[in-house]
Amino acid sequence: MWGSADLRSPWSSPLFRCGWLSPWDCRRRHNHGLEPRRIAKSMKSSPTLYPRRHTELSLRPRGDYLCLPSPSSAGFVWYPQDFKASTSSAYRATMATSSSQSPWTLWIAGLSVGITLYGVYVRQTNKQSRLPLPPGPKKLPLIGNLLDVPPWQPWKRYMEWAREYDSDILHLDVAGQSLIVLSSVETTKDLLEKRSGRYSDRARLPMCVELMGYDYNVAMMKYGTEWRANRRLMNQDFGSATRARIFRPVQLGAVHNLLKRFLRLEDRADASGNSEFDDWMSASRRWAAEMTMKIAYGIDLREDDDPYVELAENAVRTLSDAGVPGKYLVDAFPLLKYVPSWLPGAGFKRDAARWRVFAQGIADAPFEETKRQIADGTAPSSFVADKLAALHALKSPFYTPETVRSMAGTLYLGGADTTVAALSTFVLAMIANPEAMRRAQAEIDLVTGGHGKRLPDYGDYDEGRMPYVEAVVKEVLRWQNVGPIGIPHYVEDEDQYRGYRIPAHSLVIGNTWAILHDEKTYPAPYLFNPERFLHMRSDPIPRWELNPDVPDPEAAFGYGRRICPGRHFARVSLFMTFACILAVFDVSKEQEKDGNEIDPSYEYDSGFICGPLPFRCRINPRSEAARRLVEGLDAN
Numbered sequence: 343m344w345g346s347a348d349l350r351s352p353w354s355s356p357l358f359r360c361g362w363l364s365p366w367d368c369r370r371r372h373n374h375g376l377e378p379r380r381i382a383k384s385m386k387s388s389p390t391l392y393p394r395r396h397t398e399l400s401l402r403p404r405g406d407y408l409c410l411p412s413p414s415s416a417g418f419v420w421y422p423q424d425f426k427a428s429t430s431s432a433y434r435a436t437m438a439t440s441s442s443q444s445p446w447t448l449w450i451a452g453l454s455v456g457i458t459l460y461g462v463y464v465r466q467t468n469k470q471s472r473l474p475l476p477p478g479p480k481k482l483p484l485i486g487n488l489l490d491v492p493p494w495q496p497w498k499r500y501m502e503w504a505r506e507y508d509s510d511i512l513h514l515d516v517a518g519q520s521l522i523v524l525s526s527v528e529t530t531k532d533l534l535e536k537r538s539g540r541y542s543d544r545a546r547l548p549m550c551v552e553l554m555g556y557d558y559n560v561a562m563m564k565y566g567t568e569w570r571a572n573r574r575l576m577n578q579d580f581g582s583a584t585r586a587r588i589f590r591p592v593q594l595g596a597v598h599n600l601l602k603r604f605l606r607l608e609d610r611a612d613a614s615g616n617s618e619f620d621d622w623m624s625a626s627r628r629w630a631a632e633m634t635m636k637i638a639y640g641i642d643l644r645e646d647d648d649p650y651v652e653l654a655e656n657a658v659r660t661l662s663d664a665g666v667p668g669k670y671l672v673d674a675f676p677l678l679k680y681v682p683s684w685l686p687g688a689g690f691k692r693d694a695a696r697w698r699v700f701a702q703g704i705a706d707a708p709f710e711e712t713k714r715q716i717a718d719g720t721a722p723s724s725f726v727a728d729k730l731a732a733l734h735a736l737k738s739p740f741y742t743p744e745t746v747r748s749m750a751g752t753l754y755l756g757g758a759d760t761t762v763a764a765l766s767t768f769v770l771a772m773i774a775n776p777e778a779m780r781r782a783q784a785e786i787d788l789v790t791g792g793h794g795k796r797l798p799d800y801g802d803y804d805e806g807r808m809p810y811v812e813a814v815v816k817e818v819l820r821w822q823n824v825g826p827i828g829i830p831h832y833v834e835d836e837d838q839y840r841g842y843r844i845p846a847h848s849l850v851i852g853n854t855w856a857i858l859h860d861e862k863t864y865p866a867p868y869l870f871n872p873e874r875f876l877h878m879r880s881d882p883i884p885r886w887e888l889n890p891d892v893p894d895p896e897a898a899f900g901y902g903r904r905i906c907p908g909r910h911f912a913r914v915s916l917f918m919t920f921a922c923i924l925a926v927f928d929v930s931k932e933q934e935k936d937g938n939e940i941d942p943s944y945e946y947d948s949g950f951i952c953g954p955l956p957f958r959c960r961i962n963p964r965s966e967a968a969r970r971l972v973e974g975l976d977a978n
């Protein structure tokens with residue numbers, strides 16, 4: 343949503359970049375999100391599966407291939423694995439001319455580097471205290487730890503360093519960018535919560551914010567009045583579990599539609615004898631899109647080819663690409679944003695101008711549609727309709743239609759991909775631990791009177807009748823965090839903590855992965871085990887109960903004043919969705935025609951939002967009664 347990936351994404355390197363620029367986009371567009379070498383392997387073992395969407399390519403399914411960016415277009419091409427892009431002069435030449443960073447840009451960048459480094463030097467020698475920096479791996483001149491930070495899932499390395507240096511606060515220097523990594527609840531509380539006045543800022547992102555037009559994206563906003571006005575507006579409806587109740591009818595409608603889509607999936611699989619690989623994922627994406635569009639704008643999506651969904655997917659895709667730190671020189675040297683776009687090498691400005699259409703479109707098009715409906719008197723209740731109607735009552739110069747537009751635009755960017763990633767993790771977790779699935783189903787059946795009788799409802803949630811399902815939600819959030827390092831916070835001025843110097847202009851990362859995989863708090867942290875959050879009460883009858891002594895994985899939603907404002911909404915949504923799916927469906931591994939089960943890889947992508955790499959599965963009705971229950975649900 344915030345459109346960034348890990349600090350040194352492999353996808354930003356020309357050798358490993360496919361045309362869709364990040365695993366997430368690649369997965370969405372082309373049905374895979376795998377590292378090129380792994381795709382090549384998968385193609386061998388399952389040749390019909392992966393190439394299906396790569397229609398523009400002439401694929402030879404038996405052989406080893408690499409997925410490389412096309413030298414001549416924005417697409418990508420499969421090359422035989424023995425093709426050495428780095429030594430192929432023709433390839434390098436064409437790549438060089440198609441690159442957005444030409445010698446012109448490099449000259450200007452060089453000049454900016456000089457000015458910036460001199461400025462930093464003068465500023466640091468003047469103001470810097472003599473305290474030591476927090477521990478961390480040894481730094482090389484100029485590039486610092488650039489080569490130490492792994493491109494793939496760097497949070498795992500951060501966690502190892504925390505152990506190696508026996509320190510829950512680390513300092514890294516990634517080519518001049520100071521990075522503070524916090525690996526414990528204590529440090530995140532001390533800095534990101536108790537000193538939240540200092541630590542709630544975000545770094546400046548000229549490419550996304552200033553050039554592409556994501557200045558309305560609350561997750562990227564600098565800490566200040568405008569951000570505060572947006573958060574307050576959102577908190578009015580999303581700020582607590584009680585307030586978020588107003589969204590329940592929409593949530594429930596989206597869940598029912600999801601169940602019906604899962605059923606159709608199963609019917610189709612029966613008819614063709616082969617389940618559609620990505621249909622359960624597109625059903626999940628549709629579930630999240632439907633919910634957020636309805637809540638934000640009151641808009642019902644079209645069943646197929648909805649223009650808003652397409653616009654939003656383009657926005658998320660280009661934002662993910664442009665947000666990769668280090669991808670665009672202009673982020674390091676903001677002066678470059680003044681380079682005229684006709685100048686050779688100013689490709690980033692032309693990219694930004696093209697992508698701006700998506701950025702603005704996703705904030706403007708549905709907003710204008712809702713305004714039209716308000717004018718016609720046909721607008722249903724929604725975030726935009728209700729807030730615009732109430733603006734005059736808010737009596738503050740900071741609440742304007744623009745605030746409503748930006749907050750609503752962020753709702754989609756913030757709410758869709760995150761919840762889809764959590765739902766995909768849930769499906770994977772049910773495959774990983776079928777015993778946990780059976781126990782959750784037994785609990786649901788006990789409450790609803792058996793599968794096929796009724797679906798779980800909000801009464802069950804409010805009364806806490808399904809602690810096992812609640813524990814499943816917690817464990818999904820803990821086991822494979824949707825945002826292993828959240829969104830980096832930023833500290834403008836130098837600070838001191840535990841006798842260490844926190845340099846000015848540092849990115850401050852809460853390593854959620856390390857916190858939620860700390861074996862002292864969560865023994866055997868890599869196992870999916872909802873029971874870690876439960877204990878069995880034996881009196882009067884044996885039953886599960888949430889164990890208050892085990893900390894809630896709240897860190898999954900971030901820290902301090904920047905903590906996710908959608909967390910109450912998300913938790914209820916996930917609870918209701920998981921409970922309803924388990925009430926009527928069994929989730930299991932996909933089977934080959936000969937009956938052999940296909941194991942998912944259990945691998946995850948590497949970005950600020952992390953979901954499992956695409957995998958196949960079966961989602962079958964538990965019984966005829968369960969099927970009839972789903973078929974009988976009202977159309978929403």
Ligand code: HEM
Nearest residue numbers: 561756757760764824825828829899900901904906908912
């Ligand atoms: C499983 C679901 C979700 C997870 C795990 C999640 C996680 C996060 C995380 C880690 C952050 C960064 C916090 C920080 O900077 O410390 C964040 C920010 C944010 N989230 Fe979520 N989120 C989820 C769902 C949602 C939903 C459903 C919405 C909207 C309805 C939403 C809206 C936002 C917004 C607007 C921000 C930016 C906050 C700011 O910068 O002030 N999120 N989320």
